[in-house]
Amino acid sequence: MASSDGKQALEQVDAEVRSCRLCPLWRSRTKAVPGEGAVDAEIMFVGEAPGGDEDRQGRPFVGAAGRVLAEQLKKIGIDRQRVFITNVVKCRPEGNRDPSPAEIEACRDHLLTQIAIINPRVICTLGRFAARTLIDNRISITREHGKPRRISGILYLPIYHPAAALHQARLIDSLESDFRQLRAVLDDAAGTAPAPQTAIDA
Template identity: 50%
Template sequence: MVETAADSLEKVAAEVMGCPLCKLARTRKNAVPGEGQLAARVMFVGEAPGRSEDEKGRPFVGAAGKILDQMLERAGIPRSQVFITNVVKCRPPNNRVPEEDEVAACRPYLERQVALIRPRIICILGRTAYSSFLGGGSITANRGKVIEKAGQKYFLTIHPAAAIYNRSMLSLLEADLKKLAREIQKGDAGSNAGADSSLEDFM
């Protein structure tokens, strides 16, 4: 997809960096627009930046990010070839759950990113993203599922931060991301019949 003059990921990022639309703008160090490929087949969406992300202005670079990186590597999904962002682009104080008005203020930015990237699958990381996109409740009861809504596919899994406090969650996250990789390959096989290509070639 070619970005139009009317909008681009860079324009969204610039607006996020200077966003004054909710109270999180008063407490953040850096807004965290997200990062990754415009042509990404998969878009990962978590809850909100944490301390490390707030300091560096990049998504998933703290402890949860290290877990995500490890699990992506095991699943054969290159982080460099996906797009990663959050429902809320600024860190809530003390890493609390984002409030409804904060999610609402950030929603247009996320919607624009989705419209620009047009991912094959949006991987929802955790309950807040599940609720924001699909109005869902328990992520643990629905993890590993693929849901289609308005022509967009969503893949549900736990947030990597859950594995920081409960190491048994690591195996669940790894299993889910390997299933996600198979979903990507299945989609590739359908649109590239007869092609002999790796997962990375399509990411």
């Protein structure tokens, strides 16, 4: 899709999300959070749901977890402006509870449309909910984080959610290792580095 067409298509998704009432989460949102980033992004990050800061600002990953994400991106030399960041559900579940299966299902088409427009090389799922929505509904992040899988031409890399590293300091090493794996996957795709861990075809 030409970049201008893609931008227009993403703006259309934004407008649909901001007026969406497909699940009950619209009732308690301050602002819906469609996602943001480059329409021609090579990498998409998909988290779980907006938190309090995101709900107030209408932007993804602007709170403490966003700072962890930004730090990790900087460490591997990736500009946040060059990626696209969104969540599985676009409106905040009250009290930051887990999104329900019905809410994830209701919001799924918004996410799939964004993926189709951006057509990224790599999708990094952040945490269990995104991995189970996009990769495998039984995946274990503890066992599978950092292991790329190719599905329908897109490379998926499940990694820990940055918020998990805020709550459990021991996970920061795993998160850093996952981001190094992301760097290796991108370098491999560009033909500038030794092959990272082999992707499993799903």
